[in-house]
Amino acid sequence: MTPTDAHQSKQRVALASIGASAALTLAKLVAGVLSGSLALLSEAGHNLVDTGITIVTFFAVRVAGKPADAEHPYGHGKVESVAALIETGFLFALSTYILAEAIQRLTVKPVEIHANALAVGVLVVSILVDLSRWFTLSRVAKATKSDALAADVLHFSSDIIGSALALAGLVAASLGYPQGDAVAALAVAMFIAVVGYRLGRRTFDTLIDTAPKGLTEDVRAIAERIPGVNAVDQLRLRPAGADVIGDINISVPRTLPLEKVAMIKEAVRTAVAAVHPEVALTVTTQPIALDDESVRECLLLIGARRHRTIHNIIVQEVDGRMSVGFDIEIDGQMRLGQAHEIASMIEADARTELGPDIEVDSHIEPLEPRELPGQDAPVATRNAIAAALSEFASAPIVDVHSVRVRETPAGLVVNYHCRADPDLSVDKVHLAVDELERKVTAGFPAILRIIGHAEPLRRAVIRRHG
Known part of the structure; x- marks a missing residue:
């Protein structure tokens, strides 16, 4: 059920409940006056309270359905709880009055009871109507989680029991036990008080922000x-x-x-x-910081906070003292004084995180931020460099391929792929790739940068080369 549907459903059942409560109140009042039954008059008073509170409920659910605004950032839902709290107060007041009147009838002024057909018929119809309202409201209150409608459900259940008790009192009076009506009124008063307590407790919990149990x-x-x-x-x-x-x-x-x-x-x-x-x-x-956070992870995080890239991290233990070294990539066009200030801040962060006694050394490495325009180098240049890469490649590097050479204003940029045994460590492959690139660069001074991408060698190729 969407919020809009829930809001409309709550308004419909609340409005229907107003009409039913008003009709039952009038019928019980007339029948109570004609019969002299305190239990029936108590039920009329109970229904009168219900009619007033049901009107309050109707307006409460309308207000509660309004969206949140600047003055009510959490919405208007608690208006329903306020309505339920008002209803609780009326229930306690009604039960107190009925209790006092019943005790007076039992001890001071007995009243003659006329258990006529009108009184009995009104109570029977009331029970049937309340059963129907109880079923409808229970379903809607559960679906919409409405405090105000849930309060009405409790009241209608009390109405059913109250009407049944009043009917029992009339039956007792008709059988020659006139005090049975006052006893029934006492039971009605006690039941209303119990319902009011349960409703009040739940409403109070809502108003003081008590979280639902569990x-x-x-x-x-x-x-x-x-x-x-x-x-x-x-x-x-x-x-x-x-x-x-x-x-x-x-x-x-x-x-x-x-x-x-x-x-x-x-x-x-x-x-x-x-x-x-x-x-x-x-x-x-x-x-x-988790207990298993490594020194490397800590240093990388420090660099990220300063928006700097840290790499080539070396961690040593020297005479019981930790020593760390790392490279910091900084714009190559930046002045040394400014770059050194950045490096010093990162070193200070490292001491804060890892301890004041730690030995920290950083190397400032120039970062080339420029985007270089480029174009494919002549085929002869590309073929010569590709041949040199294949010639100088040695174990564990094999199968040099996808060689690309581009000319830029700063020099040649070479990209290539090669293969190596997938079981080798990254360190060993990296050293072999660096050695290959140094040999090729020595023969081609115009090369600015060589970027080699190592791929795992397929098993069939490993056996062939082996």
Whole structure:
């Protein structure tokens, strides 16, 4: 059921309930006066209260259906709870009056009861009408999670029992036990008080933002099962009419990229909504350093915070003291004083994260940010470089292919692919590729940069070369 459909449904049943309550109140009042039955008059008073409160309920559900605005950022859902609280007060006042009147009839002024057909008929019709209203409202209140309609459901159930008790009192009076009507009125008063207590307790919990029982634990468990969530640091939930609004703060590894953190937050919202669609969560994250975070991950994170690329990280243990070294890529056109200031800030960050006694050394490496215009080199140049790459390639590098050579104002840029045993380490392959590139560059001084891409060698080729 969409929010619009739910709102319209609540208004329809509330409006229908007003007409039914008004008609029953009038019928019970007339029958109560004619019969002299306190139990029946009590029910008339009960219905009169219900009629007034049902009107309040009708306007409450209309207001509660309004969207959130600047003055009510969480919506207007609690208007229904206020209506339910008003109804609770009326119920207690009514039960107190009925109780006092019943005790007086039992002890001071007995009243003659006329159990006529009108009184009995009104009570029987009332029971049938209330049963119908109870069934309809129960279904709508459950579907829309309306506090105000749920309050009406409780009242109609009390109406049914109250009417049944009043009918029993009339039957007792007709059988020669006139005090049976006052006893029935006492029972009606007690029942109304119990219903009022239950309604008041639930409404009070809603108004003081008491989370639905068990919901906090359930939402926490769902969030903790999401991959990437290290812990749930804080979770707050509060009812707002048919909805529950809350915020949750989760801990995530600080080394995660922002895109991954956003995906984790969305996964938490989606998982909770799948089980509890009435819950609207605001998810915030707290980045933390995990116990298994490596020195390398820490340094890469420091570089990312400063918007700098760090590589060639070396970590050593010298006489019980940690020593780290790394390269920082900085614009080659930047002045040395400015570049050194950036490197010093990164080194200071490293000492803050890893400890003040750590030895930190950084190497400033120029980063060429320019985009170089280029074009394919002459075929003869390309063929000569390709031949040199194939000639100087030695184990573990084999099968040099896809050689491309481009001319730029700064020199030649060479791209090529080669293959190596897939079981070799990256270190060994990288050293072999660097050695190949040094040999080729020595024979072609015009080369600015060689970019070699190593691919895993297919098993059949490995056997052939072996």
